[in-house]
Amino acid sequence: MSIRRRRFIQGSAAVGGSLVLGVNLTGCGPTPLPHAASADLQPNAFLQLSPDGQITLQLHKSEMGQGTYTGMATMAAEELNMPPSMLHIEQAQFHPDFIDPDFYVMLTGGSSSIRTSFEPLRKAAASLAYLLRSAAAEQAGVDIATVMLRDGNVYIGDLEVKPASLIDRARQQELPEEVPLKAARDYRFIGKHNARLDARAKVTGQADFGLDAQYPGALSAVLVRCPHFGGSLKSFDASAALASPGVEQVLEVDGAVAVLAGNYWQARQAANKISVEWNKGPLAGVSSRALRAQRHELAKTEEGKQVEEVGEASAAVGERFEAFYDVPLLAHATMEPMNALAVASDDGIEIWSGMQGVQLALDAVERATGIERSRIRLHNHFLGGGFGRRIQNDYVVEAARIAQLSGKPVRLVWSREDDTRHDFYRPDATALMAATIDGDSISSMQIKAVAPSIFGQFLPLMTRSLLPRWLPSGIHDGIGDMAAGSDPSASEGLIHTPYNFAYKRSNYVMQDVSAPLGYWRSVGHSQNAFFMEGFIDELAHQTNKNPLDFRLANMDPESRHFAVLSKAAELADWGNPPAGQYQGLAVHESFGSVVAEVVNVSADGGRIRVHKVTCVVDCGQVINPDIVVGQMQSGINFGLTAALKGEITLEDGAVQQSNFHDYQLLRINESPEIDVHILPSTNPPSGVGEPGTPPVAPALANAIFAATGQRLRELPLRLS
Amino acid sequence: MTSLAFTLNGKAVELDVDPSTPLLWVIRDELAMTGTKFGCGMGLCGACTVHLNGNPIRSCSFPVQGAVGQAITTIEGLVDEQGGLHPVQEAWIEHNVPQCGYCQSGQIMSAVALLESNPQPSDADIDAAMSGNICRCGTYSKIRAAIHAAAAGVQHYDPQANKAEVAS
Numbered sequence: 001m002s003i004r005r006r007r008f009i010q011g012s013a014a015v016g017g018s019l020v021l022g023v024n025l026t027g028c029g030p031t032p033l034p035h036a037a038s039a040d041l042q043p044n045a046f047l048q049l050s051p052d053g054q055i056t057l058q059l060h061k062s063e064m065g066q067g068t069y070t071g072m073a074t075m076a077a078e079e080l081n082m083p084p085s086m087l088h089i090e091q092a093q094f095h096p097d098f099i100d101p102d103f104y105v106m107l108t109g110g111s112s113s114i115r116t117s118f119e120p121l122r123k124a125a126a127s128l129a130y131l132l133r134s135a136a137a138e139q140a141g142v143d144i145a146t147v148m149l150r151d152g153n154v155y156i157g158d159l160e161v162k163p164a165s166l167i168d169r170a171r172q173q174e175l176p177e178e179v180p181l182k183a184a185r186d187y188r189f190i191g192k193h194n195a196r197l198d199a200r201a202k203v204t205g206q207a208d209f210g211l212d213a214q215y216p217g218a219l220s221a222v223l224v225r226c227p228h229f230g231g232s233l234k235s236f237d238a239s240a241a242l243a244s245p246g247v248e249q250v251l252e253v254d255g256a257v258a259v260l261a262g263n264y265w266q267a268r269q270a271a272n273k274i275s276v277e278w279n280k281g282p283l284a285g286v287s288s289r290a291l292r293a294q295r296h297e298l299a300k301t302e303e304g305k306q307v308e309e310v311g312e313a314s315a316a317v318g319e320r321f322e323a324f325y326d327v328p329l330l331a332h333a334t335m336e337p338m339n340a341l342a343v344a345s346d347d348g349i350e351i352w353s354g355m356q357g358v359q360l361a362l363d364a365v366e367r368a369t370g371i372e373r374s375r376i377r378l379h380n381h382f383l384g385g386g387f388g389r390r391i392q393n394d395y396v397v398e399a400a401r402i403a404q405l406s407g408k409p410v411r412l413v414w415s416r417e418d419d420t421r422h423d424f425y426r427p428d429a430t431a432l433m434a435a436t437i438d439g440d441s442i443s444s445m446q447i448k449a450v451a452p453s454i455f456g457q458f459l460p461l462m463t464r465s466l467l468p469r470w471l472p473s474g475i476h477d478g479i480g481d482m483a484a485g486s487d488p489s490a491s492e493g494l495i496h497t498p499y500n501f502a503y504k505r506s507n508y509v510m511q512d513v514s515a516p517l518g519y520w521r522s523v524g525h526s527q528n529a530f531f532m533e534g535f536i537d538e539l540a541h542q543t544n545k546n547p548l549d550f551r552l553a554n555m556d557p558e559s560r561h562f563a564v565l566s567k568a569a570e571l572a573d574w575g576n577p578p579a580g581q582y583q584g585l586a587v588h589e590s591f592g593s594v595v596a597e598v599v600n601v602s603a604d605g606g607r608i609r610v611h612k613v614t615c616v617v618d619c620g621q622v623i624n625p626d627i628v629v630g631q632m633q634s635g636i637n638f639g640l641t642a643a644l645k646g647e648i649t650l651e652d653g654a655v656q657q658s659n660f661h662d663y664q665l666l667r668i669n670e671s672p673e674i675d676v677h678i679l680p681s682t683n684p685p686s687g688v689g690e691p692g693t694p695p696v697a698p699a700l701a702n703a704i705f706a707a708t709g710q711r712l713r714e715l716p717l718r719l720s
Numbered sequence: 721m722t723s724l725a726f727t728l729n730g731k732a733v734e735l736d737v738d739p740s741t742p743l744l745w746v747i748r749d750e751l752a753m754t755g756t757k758f759g760c761g762m763g764l765c766g767a768c769t770v771h772l773n774g775n776p777i778r779s780c781s782f783p784v785q786g787a788v789g790q791a792i793t794t795i796e797g798l799v800d801e802q803g804g805l806h807p808v809q810e811a812w813i814e815h816n817v818p819q820c821g822y823c824q825s826g827q828i829m830s831a832v833a834l835l836e837s838n839p840q841p842s843d844a845d846i847d848a849a850m851s852g853n854i855c856r857c858g859t860y861s862k863i864r865a866a867i868h869a870a871a872a873g874v875q876h877y878d879p880q881a882n883k884a885e886v887a888s
Contacts, residue, residue, distance in 0.1 A: 065820030204809065635858075659764060668850045
């Protein structure tokens with residue numbers, strides 16, 4: 001049995017950086033439905049009708065700005081035929097029915113929420129609607145076809161029936177095998193509803209973020225961690241800290257030093273008085289500069305793993321043209337620093353925090369504390385930004401351990417400096433991009449991507465959630481090692497490209513020395529779109545073609561890429577920028593959506609100024625159009641921050657940046673006009689939260705080339 | 721510890737606290753009012769913006785002793801006694817400005833102060849007044865539009881005019 005359980009990696013068929021695992025969950029009995037109240041009608045885990053008439057939606061995805069709170073409500077409300085604002089929305093606890101089909105755990109990421117919930121959530125809502133209609137029909141002795149739901153009531157002809165009065169009878173009804181769903185032409189809210197249901201709470205200060213959770217008598221905790229990744233605590237002297245005002249306790253917690261005080265300020269002041277000695281650990285002496293040089297060397301000397309080959313190598317005729325592209329480590333820099341409130345008692349442990357991976361956090365807390373999971377209760381909150389950072393649960397575990405070891409209720413709050421220096425970073429990566437040019441056409445493209453592996457670091461954490469807990473931890477680490485050589489996120493966006501050159505090959509070389517890595521908005525696409533679309537632009541110029549014409553000539557005219565790029569060029573008036581401005585463009589597919597962006601830039605006096613970004617997106621069926629617009633604008637500003645500013649560097653295995661003065665984010669005075677257009681589509685919904693980010697860095701670099709003649713191949717972009 | 725007194729959202733507050741404590745932590749940890757946010761602790765991001773006598777300040781790096789005898793307004797203080805929202809808050813809702821929402825208390829406090837001193841700001845005025853407030857979600861386009869709408873009077877604002885439609 002244990003041997004067969006090892007055979008669960010299904011290869012590199014992952015889409016969009018997602019982890020594709022097949023697992024056999026153990027055959028425990030059914031988990032009780034969330035919000036379980038015996039008087040409720042609970043046809044499934046997603047929805048409940050209470051005797052007071054309230055319909056509750058369990059929000060099984062984390063709201064971190066991407067709009068899933070409104071989107072989920074819109075999809076459920078459509079089948080209940082009521083305005084989304086009528087639903088009561090609760091942050092869901094873990095339940096097996098909330099497991100994401102892409103990730104095999106309950107997790108919010110990979111721009112998957114709307115896409116993977118579109119069918120199941122509408123079916124869950126349609127089931128509740130059907131039970132109510134069926135009960136009303138039975139009660140009135142009429143055909144179900146004459147019964148309908150509208151705006152919170154059940155109607156039999158003109159006769160209005162309160163849904164709550166049907167609860168008992170509805171429980172006795174049987175669902176048909178296939179509950180019918182509304183046809184798209186009948187949608188009242190999908191594709192139309194724009195108002196964000198969380199807006200009022202978020203403009204009045206009432207939205208409940210993890211940092212806002214309250215518990216009587218909770219102390220504030222700060223943690224002093226080793227600045228060198230993988231290092232350890234040698235010794236510390238807390239005598240001055242203990243004498244500092246408001247301090248209640250100082251204790252060692254798993255190789256770090258925790259300070260507990262009456263408020264955050266007191267805890268932070270005291271923490272600054274602790275003198276600590278660290279062992280620097282395995283990254284002592286390692287710098288970003290050295291790691292970059294090592295990647296260039298690896299690109300020249302190692303073949304790595306071939307992840308794509310299309311066509312015959314013999315087609316690669318003509319003159320070889322190649323270029324190195326580079327990107328640095330990046331921090332997520334969510335506006336809300338990491339935090340969690342934890343209370344340990346004889347009954348177990350209760351935690352309030354903002355998490356993208358509730359189930360992973362549950363398992364991690366169980367492992368770290370030894371407290372059985374049935375005695376761990378996690379409350380999720382609005383996330384003050386996620387971008388992939390809160391898939392990790394280090395901060396949740398820290399709070400749990402401090403609460404457990406101190407025996408006190410604690411609110412752990414990271415400083416901005418902690419947040420910048422102890423992130424799980426977007427990998428620093430290099431690509432050796434090469435092509436063969438045969439006369440005025442491209443006969444091949446051959447890519448070698450060199451980067452450390454997020455997958456290799458993250459997979460052991462995943463498998464600990466997926467596999468039986470009695471498996472020794474060595475197996476999990478072994479799985480990580482096994483997977484690392486074929487990290488799908490390292491190559492996403494470099495393979496399956498729209499360009500139909502006669503021969504295409506893509507290899508991945510893993511760099512095995514690395515800072516902690518994580519999933520950063522658009523993951524591998526965040527660097528690979530820059531590599532690919534920057535290099536494609538170079539090839540256009542190498543063959544004296546207009547960058548737009550070159551792209552269109554090398555892709556299928558029937559493809560979504562062709563349609564999206566053509567539309568973007570048209571709307572941006574490609575080729576006719578305002579006086580003094582220059583244009584660049586890029587098109588990229590990620591998370592099932594295709595986005596093209598045209599950037600208008602000026603570079604007077606060596607100063608890059610982005611004036612306008614025109615964005616066209618094909619994301620399939622749209623649920624909330626204005627949220628899609630907002631996500632494209634958001635993704636573009638996020639990508640511009642990386643293109644113009646973002647850079648985390650290591651020295652001696654420690655991050656050198658600390659706060660917003662040396663890890664700068666785009667501000668309003670630097671933010672361009674952003675014009676977003678959504679292409680209509682009858683395809684199912686695809687990703688929205690991330691796909692706006694990848695194209696903007698290459699489009700900007702290409703515009704800078706147009707403006708200055710300088711081909712910038714490294715982020716952040718710096719004119720020489 | 722010293723007893724300090726100031727006005728918070730129109731109400732008298734008196735409390736014993738180290739006078740060097742940043743106002744942010746007095747508001748959040750001592751008074752348990754959580755609408756004002758912690759972002760950087762160095763006055764670099766604006767998430768903690770509140771008003772001191774109507775002027776925006778970064779409460780994370782403003783010692784509470786500076787508030788003694790003064791009037792402090794937080795995001796909670798923008799809502800009137802009947803629960804009615806400030807026109808800037810209304811404009812924020814109409815334009816779907818908030819995404820994660822964490823920075824928006826600070827953004828709104830800065831915008832309210834801007835409109836108090838400059839009822840018809842240009843884009844350049846908005847950039848100058850709002851560049852101390854970072855939004856990691858990048859809601860800047862919508863912030864600009866919402867400030868202009870609030871300046872024009874929310875009652876005249878047509879929410880349909882700026883809403884996205886799926887169009888070819």
